[in-house]
Amino acid sequence: MKISRRKFAQLLGAGAAAAVARPAVTFAKSATIDSTDGLVSSATVRLSSNENPYGPCRKALAAMDHAFGLSCRYPDKHADALVAALAELNGVERSRILLGDGSGEILKLAADVFTGPQTKEKGGGRLIVADPTFEAILHHAQLGGAEVVKVPLTSSWAHDLAKMSAAAKGGLVYICNPNNPTASITRKDEVRDFIRQLPNDTMVLVDEAYYHYADTPEYESVIPLVADHPNLIVARTFSKIYGMAGLRCGYCVAQPATIERLRARQSWDSINIMAIAAARASLADPAQVTNGRRLNADTRTFTITELGKMGFKSIPSQANFVMFDAQRPVVPLIASLKSRQIEVGRLFPAMPNHLRLTIGKRSEMETFLAAFREVTTASAT
Numbered sequence: 286m287k288i289s290r291r292k293f294a295q296l297l298g299a300g301a302a303a304a305v306a307r308p309a310v311t312f313a314k315s316a317t318i319d320s321t322d323g324l325v326s327s328a329t330v331r332l333s334s335n336e337n338p339y340g341p342c343r344k345a346l347a348a349m350d351h352a353f354g355l356s357c358r359y360p361d362k363h364a365d366a367l368v369a370a371l372a373e374l375n376g377v378e379r380s381r382i383l384l385g386d387g388s389g390e391i392l393k394l395a396a397d398v399f400t401g402p403q404t405k406e407k408g409g410g411r412l413i414v415a416d417p418t419f420e421a422i423l424h425h426a427q428l429g430g431a432e433v434v435k436v437p438l439t440s441s442w443a444h445d446l447a448k449m450s451a452a453a454k455g456g457l458v459y460i461c462n463p464n465n466p467t468a469s470i471t472r473k474d475e476v477r478d479f480i481r482q483l484p485n486d487t488m489v490l491v492d493e494a495y496y497h498y499a500d501t502p503e504y505e506s507v508i509p510l511v512a513d514h515p516n517l518i519v520a521r522t523f524s525k526i527y528g529m530a531g532l533r534c535g536y537c538v539a540q541p542a543t544i545e546r547l548r549a550r551q552s553w554d555s556i557n558i559m560a561i562a563a564a565r566a567s568l569a570d571p572a573q574v575t576n577g578r579r580l581n582a583d584t585r586t587f588t589i590t591e592l593g594k595m596g597f598k599s600i601p602s603q604a605n606f607v608m609f610d611a612q613r614p615v616v617p618l619i620a621s622l623k624s625r626q627i628e629v630g631r632l633f634p635a636m637p638n639h640l641r642l643t644i645g646k647r648s649e650m651e652t653f654l655a656a657f658r659e660v661t662t663a664s665a666t
Contacts, residue, residue, distance in 0.1 A: 328626050329626045329627070329628060330626060330627045330628065330645065330649045330652050330653060331628050331643075331645070332627065332628060332629050332630075332642055332643040332644075332645050332649065332650075332653060333628040333629055333630055333631070333643060334530070334643065335465065335495075335525065335604070335605055335606045335643050336524070336525075336528075336530045336643065337524075337525060337526065337527070337528035337530070337577065337605065338645045338646050338649065339528055339577070339580065339646070340528040341527060341528045341529055341532075341563055341567060341573075342527075342528070342566070342567055342570045342572070342573040343570075344566040344567065344569060344570045345527070345528075345529070345562075345563035345564075345566040345567045345570070345573075346563075347566070348562040348563055348565065348566035349559045349562050349563050351562070352558055352559060352561075352562035355558045355562070356558055356559075358558065359554050360554055360556055360557060360558045360561055361553075361554055363558060363561050363562075364384055364554075364556055364561055365379075366561075366565060367384065367556075367561050367564055367565050368382045368384060368536075370565055370568050371536055371568075374568060375508050375538055376508075376509075377508070377511065377512075377538055378541075380541040380544065381511065381538055381539060381540060381541060381544060382536055382537075382538060382544070383536060383537050383539070383544045383547055383548055383551075384534070384535070384536045384555075384556045385520075385534075385535040385536055385537065385551075385555070385556070386533045386534075386535070386552075386555040386556060387522055387523075387524055387530075387533040387534060387535045388492065388494055388520040388521060388522035388524070388535030388536070388537070389421055389533075389535070390535065390551070390555060391490075391518075391520045391535055391536070391537045391547070392419075392421050392422040392425065392459075392490070392492070392520065393421070393422075393425045394547040394550055394551055395422070395457060395459075395488070395490045395518060395520075395547065396412065396422050396425035396426040396429060396431070396457070397425065397429060397550050398546050398547055398549075398550060399456060399457040399488045400412045400426040400429060400431035400456050400457050401426070401429040401430050401431045402430050402431075410431070410432075410454060410455035410456025410457065410487075411431060411432040411433065411434055411452075411453075411454060411455070411456040411457075412426040412431050412432070412433045412434070412456060412457050412458075412459060413434045413436065413449050413452050413453050413456070413457070413458045413459065414433065414434070414435055414436070414458075414459045415435070415436055415437075415438050415444045415445070415449070415459075415460070415461070415464060416435035416436060416437050416438065416635045417438070417466055417467070417633040417634075417635040417636060418459065418461045418464055418465065418466075419461050419464075419465040419466075419492065419494075422459050422490075426457075431456070434452045436448045436449050436452060437635070438464070438467065438469070441469075442464070442467045442469035442600050442601075443469060443470070443471040443472065443475070444460055444462070444464070444471040444475075444476075446460075446471065446475055446476070446478075446479040449479075450479060450482070450483065453483070453484075453487045454487075455486050455487055456487060456488070457487070457488045457489070457490060458483070458487060458488070458489045458490070459489075459490050459492065460476065460479075460489065460490070460491045460492065461492040461494070462476060462491060462492065462493065462504070463495040463496075463498070463499055463504070463603040463604045465494070465495070465604070465606075466606070466608055466630060466633050466636075466639075466641040467600050467608045467636075468495075468600060468601075468602035468603060468604040468606055468607055468608055469600055469601065469602075469603065469608075470499060470501065470503065470504045470603045472503045472504070473503060473504055473505040476491070476507060477507070477510065480507060480510055480514055480517055481510075481514075483516065484516075485514075485515060485516050486516075487516060488516045488517075488518065488543075489516060489517055489518070490518045490519075490520060491507050491517070491518070491519050491520070492520045493506055493507075493508075493519055493520060493521050494520070494521070494522045494524070494525055495525060495603070495604040495605065496521065497525065497526035497574055497577065497578065498525070498526065498577075498578060498581055498582075498603060498604045498605050499603040499604070500578065500582065500603065501603060504603060506519070507519055508538050511538050511539060511540060512540075514540075515540045515542065515543065516543075517539065517540075518537050518538070518539040518543060518547075519537060519538045519539070520535065520536075520537045521535060521536055521537070521538075522534070522535040523535060523560070523563070523564050523567065525605060526573065526574055526577045526578070526605075527563075527564070527567045527573060527574075527577075528573075528577075529560065529563055529564065529567070532557070532559060532560040532563055532564075533556075533557070533560055534556055534560035534561070534563070534564045581605045581644055583647075584644050584645070584646070584647050584650055585602055585605070585607065585644045587647065587650065588607060588642070588644060588650045588653075588654070589602070589607060589609075591650075591654050592607075592609055592654075595657075595658065595661070596612075597609050597610060597611065597612065598610050600639075605643065605644050606630070606641055606642060606643045606644055607641075607642050607644065608636070608639050608640070608641050608642075609639065609640055609642065610638060610639055611638055611639065611640045611661075612638060613638060613661075613664065614637055614638060615632055615637065615638060615639065615640045616632055616637075617664070618640060618657075618660060618661075618664075619631070619632070619640075621660045621663075621664075622653075622656055622657070622660060625656045625659075625660075627652065627653055627656050629641070629642055629643075629653075630642060630643070
C-alpha cells in the first residue's frame with residue numbers, strides 16, 4: 286500500500302470530519318481501564334504525573350483511527366508534515382524543529398550532547414539546574430559523567446538566574462518554566478536578560494512543557510529569541526495540554542546547527558505514526574487548548590481555595606498542578622492517600638513538607654480533598 290503525504294493529509298482531514306458533532310468541550314471521554322489486565326485500576330484517582338485527565342481531542346482520536354492503515358510504514362515522511370505544521374505555528378523555518386519521543390527525548394539528547402567530561406570530542410560540561418526541578422535531565426547528565434550543580438529557587442519560587450549564570454562554565458543550563466514541581470514561573474524579563482547575557486559557549490535549554498497553562502502577563506515563551514541565540518534550545522511537548530502523555534510526542538526549537546548536533550544522537554524514526562497523526566490533528570483543533578486552559582484554571586482555583594479553607598497554602602500555580610505546604614513530612618501522607626486509592630506526587634527532597642498535586646477533573650479533586658481531610662485530621666489526633 287503506497288500512501289503519499291497528500292493522502293496522509295486527507296486521512297487526517299477525514300478524521301477531523303468525523304468529529305463534526307461534538308459538545309462545547311472537545312475532550313474525549315476517558316477510557317475505563319480494566320484492572321484485571323494488571324494496569325491502573327479504574328477506581329484509582331491518579332493525581333501524580335501532571336497528566337491531562339480529559340485526553341486527546343476528538344479530532345486526534347479520529348485521526349489515529351484513520352491512521353491504522355499507516356502502521357506498516359515508517360513515519361519519517363509523515364513526520365515531515367508535522368515539522369512543517371510546527372514550524373508554521375512557531376514562526377520558524379523547518380530546519381529549526383526537531384521532533385522527539387516526548388520532550389523527554391529532547392532533554393536526554395541535550396544532556397548527551399552538551400554535558401559530560403570536558404573532552405574535545407564531546408565538547409561537554411556541567412549541568413546547572415534549579416533545586417527542585419524536573420529530574421529527568423539530571424539523571425541523563427549524571428549517567429554521562431557530568432557534574433550537576435543545583436541552585437536553590439528564590440524566595441518567590443523563581444529560578445535564581447544570577448547564581449545559575451555564575452555557576453555556568455560551558456555545558457548546559459536547564460530552565461523549566463513554568464517549573465516542575467513548584468508550578469511557579471520565572472519572569473519573562475529575567476529569562477530574556479539571562480539568555481541575552483549568557484556566553485555562547487554555554488547552552489541553555491528552556492523547558493516549556495507547561496507553557497499553555499500559564500496565564501500571567503509576567504510569562505512568555507522564549508521561542509522568538511532562538512533567531513538571535515545559537516546557544517538556545519526550547520522544548521515543548523504534546524503530553525500536557527494536548528493530552529497525549531501515553532503517545533509520546535514532543536519537539537524542540539533551536540538553530541539548525543544545534544538541531545543537527547542533537548539529531549546525530551537520536552534514534553531514527555523515534556516518533557510513532559499514531560503520535561504524529563494525533564499531534565497534527567490536535568494542532569488543527571484550537572478548542573483543545575482553549576478548553577484545556579479553562580477547565581484547568583477553574584478546577585485549580587477550586588482546589589487551591591478548598592486547601593486554603595483547610596489552612597494549607599499553595600505556591601501560586603501557572604501549570605496543571607499545584608505545590609502546597611502540607612505542614613508535615615509528605616511521605617506518610619503519600620502512603621496514606623495511596624492506601625485510599627489516590628496517587629499524588631512523589632517526594633522532592635528539597636521541599637520535604639510540600640506536596641505536588643496534579644489538577645484532575647472536578648470530581649477527582651473532590652475525592653482527593655475528602656480523603657486529605659480525613660488523613661490530616663487523623664494524623665492530628
